[in-house]
Each structure stands twice: as C-alpha cells, then as structure tokens.
Amino acid sequence: xxxxxxxxxxxxxxxVWMLLxxxxxxxxxxxxxxxxxxxxxxxxxxxxxxLDYATIFLRSIWLSVAATIICLIIGYPVAYTIARCKPRxxxxxxxxxxxxxxxxxxxxxxxxxxxxxxxxxxxNIITSLGLQPLxxxxxxxxxxxxxxxxxxxxxxxxxxxxISKINPRLIEAAEDLGCSKAKTFTKVILPLSVPxxxxxxxxxxxxxxxxxxxSQKLGSTGTVMVGxxxxxxxxxxxNPNLGAAMSLILMxxxxxxIGITNRVAGDEEExxxx
Amino acid sequence: xxxxxxxxxxxxxxxxxxxxxASAAFSYMPVQAAQTSLNVYNWGQYISDGTDGYIxxxxxxxxxxxxxxxxxxxxDSNETMYTKLKTDPAAFDxxxxxxxxxxxxxxxxxxxxxxxxNIPNFEYxxxxxxxxxxxxxxxxxxxYTWGCVGIIYNSRYVNEDDVTGWELLWNPTYAGKILMFDNxxxxxxxxxxxxxxxxxxxDPEILQAATxxxxxxxxxxxxxxxxxxxxKLERGEAWIGPYYAGDYLTMVEENEDxxxxxxxxxxxxxxxxxxxxxxxxxxxxxxxxINFLLDPAVCGQNLEYLGYSVPETAAKEFMDPEVTESxxxxxxxxxxSHGEAFKALTDQGNQLMNELWLTVKTSDDxxxxxxxxxxxxxxxxxxxxxxxxxxxxxxxARRGTYK
Numbered sequence: 228x229x230x231x232x233x234x235x236x237x238x239x240x241x242x243v244w245m246l247l248x249x250x251x252x253x254x255x256x257x258x259x260x261x262x263x264x265x266x267x268x269x270x271x272x273x274x275x276x277x278l279d280y281a282t283i284f285l286r287s288i289w290l291s292v293a294a295t296i297i298c299l300i301i302g303y304p305v306a307y308t309i310a311r312c313k314p315r316x317x318x319x320x321x322x323x324x325x326x327x328x329x330x331x332x333x334x335x336x337x338x339x340x341x342x343x344x345x346x347x348x349x350x351n352i353i354t355s356l357g358l359q360p361l362x363x364x365x366x367x368x369x370x371x372x373x374x375x376x377x378x379x380x381x382x383x384x385x386x387x388x389x390i391s392k393i394n395p396r397l398i399e400a401a402e403d404l405g406c407s408k409a410k411t412f413t414k415v416i417l418p419l420s421v422p423x424x425x426x427x428x429x430x431x432x433x434x435x436x437x438x439x440x441x442s443q444k445l446g447s448t449g450t451v452m453v454g455x456x457x458x459x460x461x462x463x464x465x466n467p468n469l470g471a472a473m474s475l476i477l478m479x480x481x482x483x484x485i486g487i488t489n490r491v492a493g494d495e496e497e498x499x500x501x
Numbered sequence: 502x503x504x505x506x507x508x509x510x511x512x513x514x515x516x517x518x519x520x521x522x523a524s525a526a527f528s529y530m531p532v533q534a535a536q537t538s539l540n541v542y543n544w545g546q547y548i549s550d551g552t553d554g555y556i557x558x559x560x561x562x563x564x565x566x567x568x569x570x571x572x573x574x575x576x577d578s579n580e581t582m583y584t585k586l587k588t589d590p591a592a593f594d595x596x597x598x599x600x601x602x603x604x605x606x607x608x609x610x611x612x613x614x615x616x617x618x619n620i621p622n623f624e625y626x627x628x629x630x631x632x633x634x635x636x637x638x639x640x641x642x643x644x645y646t647w648g649c650v651g652i653i654y655n656s657r658y659v660n661e662d663d664v665t666g667w668e669l670l671w672n673p674t675y676a677g678k679i680l681m682f683d684n685x686x687x688x689x690x691x692x693x694x695x696x697x698x699x700x701x702x703x704d705p706e707i708l709q710a711a712t713x714x715x716x717x718x719x720x721x722x723x724x725x726x727x728x729x730x731x732x733k734l735e736r737g738e739a740w741i742g743p744y745y746a747g748d749y750l751t752m753v754e755e756n757e758d759x760x761x762x763x764x765x766x767x768x769x770x771x772x773x774x775x776x777x778x779x780x781x782x783x784x785x786x787x788x789x790x791i792n793f794l795l796d797p798a799v800c801g802q803n804l805e806y807l808g809y810s811v812p813e814t815a816a817k818e819f820m821d822p823e824v825t826e827s828x829x830x831x832x833x834x835x836x837x838s839h840g841e842a843f844k845a846l847t848d849q850g851n852q853l854m855n856e857l858w859l860t861v862k863t864s865d866d867x868x869x870x871x872x873x874x875x876x877x878x879x880x881x882x883x884x885x886x887x888x889x890x891x892x893x894x895x896x897x898a899r900r901g902t903y904k
Contacts, residue, residue: 282865462580
C-alpha cells in the first residue's frame with residue numbers, strides 16, 4: 228500500500244473523469260427516478276410502476292442471455308483456434324475479428340435488415356427460385372442474431388487474450404503426466420480461461436440487455452426491449468422520471484447477473500489455486 | 502399524379518434557379534452582421550434540398566444572406582421536438598411544429614412573438630390560414646404547409662373491396678404488412694376515429710377503448726414507424742400505412758401502385774407553422790428565414806418538391822399545374838369537411854395518453870412463456886452454482902486425503 232502512495236496522483240484524471248461522467252450522472256438518474264414528472268415531488272410511483280413492465284425486463288434478459296450463450300459457444304472455438312496459430316497469422320485473424328467493428332453499429336444492423344426483409348436479398352433469391360418467402364425478420368430469433376453478430380468480437384477478444392497467455396508448458400506437463408487431449412482441455416485450458424469467459428460474458432451481456440436499436444430494426448412489435456422503452460421515455464414521451472427509474476432497475480439487474488456469473492466462476496478459480 | 506422526373510428536371514432547375522436568384526438578388530438587401538449561425542429545427546424530409554433538380558432552399562438563403570450560416574437539424578415527431586426544446590430552450594432559432602404543439606408551446610410561454618415588420622411576405626399568406634385556432638391572434642406562427650392524414654395502400658396487393666376506411670388497418674388479411682404511426686398522438690387519433698370519436702377527446706374511458714383497439718391491432722402491425730414508411734411502402738415491404746398526403750405524392754413517384762384514401766370516418770387536418778422559441782439567440786435572422794420561405798417563388802418550388810399543400814395562392818403560379826390540381830394535395834370542400842385539427846391536450850391528458858401508449862407498446866400476450874423461461878434460467882443458475890460448490894468440497898476433501 229505504502230509503496231504505491233507516491234504515485235496515487237496518477238489516478239487523479241480518471242477519478243475526475245469518473246466523478247464528472249459516471250457518479251454525478253448516476254446521482255441525477257437516482258434523483259429523477261424518485262421524483263414525480265409533473266410536480267417534481269418525491270415519490271416511489273416510478274419504481275413501483277415498473278412492475279407493469281416486468282415482462283419487458285424478462286424478455287430483455289432472456290434475449291440477451293440467449294445471445295451471450297450463443298456468442299460463447301461460437302466465440303470460444305474461434306478464440307482457441309486463433310491462439311493456437313503462428314504469431315503472424317494470429318495478428319491477421321485478430322484484425323479480421325475486429326474488422327466489422329470499424330463500421331458503424333447502426334449500419335451493420337441496417338445491413339441485416341436489407342438481407343432478412345420480406346423483400347430483402349435472401350427472400351428475393353428464394354422467391355426467384357419459385358419458393359415461398361421465409362419469415363426471417365421480425366421475430367426473437369432475428370433480434371438474437373443481430374445481437375450475436377454485433378457483440379461477437381467482444382466475446383472473442385478477451386477469450387483470445389487469456390487463452391494465448393496460457394503457458395504452453397502447463398499443457399505439455401499435463402500431456403506428459405498422461406492426460407488425454409480432452410482431459411487436458413477440461414482440466415487445464417478451460418479452467419485457466421475462466422477469467423476470459425467472465426469478461427467476455429460481461430462485455431456481451433451488459434450491452435445486449437440494454438440495447439435498443441437492434442430490437443427496433445430486427446424485432447417485431449412484440450419484441451420490444453427495455454432499451455427501447457427507456458429511449459422512448461427520454462425522446463418522445465417526455466417522462467424522464469420513468470425512464471430513469473427503468474435505467475436504475477436495469478442497472479441493479481445487471482449487477483445481480485454479473486454477481487451470479489462471478490460467483491459461479493469465482494468458485495472455479497479458487498479450485499485452481501494450488 | 503405522376504411527374505416524369507427525366508423531362509421536368511432540366512426545365513424545373515433552370516426555372517427555379519432563374520426565379521429564385523432573380524427574386525433573391527433584387528428583393529433582399531443582405532443584412533450587416535458578422536457570420537451568424539441560424540439553428541433551424543424542422544421535420545425530417547421537410548425542405549427542398551436540391552435533389553431531383555428542385556430548389557435547394559438553404560443554399561439559396563445562404564447565397565442571399567452571405568452573413569448567415571444555416572445549421573439545419575431534423576426531428577421525427579412533435580414530441581421529440583418538444584423534449585429537445587424543453588431540455589435546451591436556447592438551442593434553436595426557428596422551429597416548424599404542428600398546430601397542437603404550437604398551442605402547447607404558446608400556453609407554456611415557450612414562443613417569442615414575431616416581428617412582422619421583418620416578415621413583409623406575410624401579405625401573401627391566404628386569409629384562411631391567418632389567425633388559426635391554435636394561434637388566434639397570429640402572434641407566434643406563420644404557416645409553412647398544411648395537409649391531411651390518410652391511408653396509403655398498395656393497390657397491387659390490397660383488394661379494393663377492403664379499402665373502406667380506417668378498419669383497413671385492422672384487417673387480418675394483411676397481417677404483418679400494416680404500418681402504424683410511432684407516436685401516441687397520431688396513433689390514438691387513428692384508433693379514436695375508427696371507434697367513431699373525436700381525435701381531441703380526453704375522456705379516459707374513450708382513451709382506454711382506443712388503447713384496447715391499438716393492442717388488438719398490434720399483432721397485425723409490421724412496425725411502428727415515422728419516416729421509415731417511405732422506404733417500406735415504396736419497396737412493397739409493407740402494403741398499408743397511415744401517413745401524410747404530401748408524403749404520399751412523393752412516394753407515388755417511386756411506386757405507381759400506391760393509392761391514397763381519405764377515410765370517411767374523419768381524418769387529421771394539420772397546419773405546420775414556423776415559430777421562434779422564446780430563448781432563440783438569433784431572432785432577427787430567423788424572421789428573415791421565415792420571410793424567405795414565404796416568398797411565393799421559394800414557397801412554390803419548395804412545396805412542389807415536398808408535395809404538401811401551400812398556404813398561399815400566390816405561390817401556385819410557380820408550381821407545376823399538375824400538382825396544384827391534384828385532388829390529394831388540394832381536396833374539395835366536401836372531403837375537407839371530414840377533417841379535424843388537433844387541439845393541445847391538457848398536461849394530464851398528455852400524460853395519460855403517453856402512459857396508455859406505453860401500455861400498447863409493451864403489452865404482451867405471451868407472458869407465460871417468459872415466466873417459464875426465466876424460472877428455468879434461474880433454476881439452471883442455482884443448479885450450476887450448487888454443482889460447483891459441491892465439486893469444490895469434494896476436491897478439497899480429496900486434497901485432504903492426499904496429504
């Protein structure tokens with residue numbers, strides 16, 4: 228502790244940044260969440276009013292959990308493969324993973340709309356073959372697809388970083404001691420990549436659960452998510468109080484979800500400690 | 502009404518350019534001021550911007566007044582505009598909201614009184630559009646356009662027998678191909694008219710009934726849209742949607758199959774007017790801009806492009822006769838008699854409508870499914886957690902035995 232105190236001023240810019248752009252706005256959110264939109268008096272009605280929208284919260288969590296799991300299932304093998312390549316190839320593949328992120332997120336989602344629509348590219352090909360168009364867009368599946376597509380790099384990159392840092396000698400040692408390939412994976416590689424899995428899950432789940440654009444473009448009138456409602460409260464309906472209350476509840480729910488993940492994974496890490 | 506773009510572009514360009522530059526050069530004296538920026542906040546796709554050979558209003562204005570730089574921004578509903586203005590009252594110098602919103606803004610003392618000495622072109626405005634109900638003393642607003650809301654439908658897919666009125670938007674035959682307004686005021690108006698009520702009602706029971714009507718419609722609706730409707734109807738992604746007559750005239754140029762209906766149950770008749778917010782930083786420049794918009798040559802060219810109806814007869818001589826004779830832009834008195842203008846609701850009325858609109862948007866008939874899924878997910882989480890806990894104990898115990 229003492230050793231670091233001389234350099235503590237280095238963290239001042241970040242603390243100021245946090246104070247200005249995270250803590251103070253958070254206080255404003257809390258203030259709005261507990262005041263009435265017309266009279267400005269203290270009230271719990273915004274928070275209790277949220278119960279009416281419980282289904283929206285459940286739907287958001289369910290859709291983003293599904294997207295996170297799919298991201299993990301697709302992302303892990305990719306990250307593992309990249310980490311096992313030659314350094315030159317690794318750099319190139321890493322660039323390829325990040326390539327879609329260079330384009331605007333809105334544009335990428337709109338591109339999916341153009342592909343999946345009833346009169347979109349895929350259905351045009353299908354109908355030109357004389358078949359009936361498929362209902363590709365405006366369902367939960369399309370929303371999950373959009374989220375997976377947009378957030379997959381956030382899963383692959385932390386996984387790749389952690390997996391590539393695993394000391395190859397540990398793997399050799401496991402093999403020397405008679406572990407099969409599958410055993411080496413489950414006993415050595417998988418437990419060692421848990422920190423990557425946790426940060427991957429967090430980095431996908433948090434933006435996914437609060438997303439608002441993807442569900443508007445790819446979802447139906449029945450797949451509205453919390454983000455959409457919060458956006459509409461601030462943008463059109465001019466009821467920032469309800470919007471703030473929803474943001475607050477969403478934040479708490481996100482913390483709970485992250486807590487569960489850390490709890491499950493934390494136990495695993497402890498097991499690995501020698 | 503179909504305007505062939507290929508033929509009319511060169512002629513229109515030349516005419517417009519000649520007329521506007523002539524009127525701009527002779528009738529306006531540039532103001533003496535350092536370069537000021539004029540913040541204009543208008544509806545999306547609501548000014549002629551030089552495409553298809555029509556006048557570029559902003560560029561022409563900047564050419565006439567080199568000291569003024571127009572900073573143009575757009576909104577997609579009156580409510581969005583209101584929220585923005587409320588958050589930052591000095592952000593805009595000129596806004597173009599609709600009738601009921603002007604009434605609301607005036608009531609909340611958010612509008613500046615216009616100085617008509619700076620707007621001599623107000624003389625061209627028709628008597629019928631002066632002293633409107635939302636601004637009886639004509640202190641705050643100068644009309645920009647007017648028009649009607651009706652149903653736009655694709656005659657290739659929609660059976661003419663089904664086109665009877667607003668109930669077309671509830672016809673299950675076209676499930677998934679119907680669009681709906683994405684703002685409470687316009688959406689409730691449609692439901693209220695379909696149920697046979699006034700679109701200005703604040704009666705909670707009627708609003709509840711309209712809410713039920715909208716929820717009933719929700720499963721048939723492809724999406725709730727504003728200006729995305731252009732793209733969706735033009736390409737045939739959707740077939741039916743309520744929107745503004747002026748925009749129909751723009752859309753039909755892209756897709757000839759589109760038709761317009763004035764529903765007999767009634768429809769919204771609106772006027773969009775230029776206003777200056779109370780805390781505007783550049784009021785004088787904003788008035789010059791309003792004056793410029795009212796110039797018959799500018800107004801005629803601008804609105805010919807927009808397809809909306811002009812509030813000044815003098816502008817019509819600068820327009821294609823095909824447009825001014827269109828029965829959709831200028832319906833006869835009999836049709837117009839079915840129209841009803843929005844009035845500003847009380848704050849309580851607005852709040853109730855916003856809440857009910859949220860109910861519509863969030864209503865869900867598959868609640869049970871989500872409950873099951875969530876419970877399953879929670880059980881899975883707890884199960885995993887227990888599994889790891891138990892395993893940890895076993896491993897610890899084993900380690901103990903090895904020691």
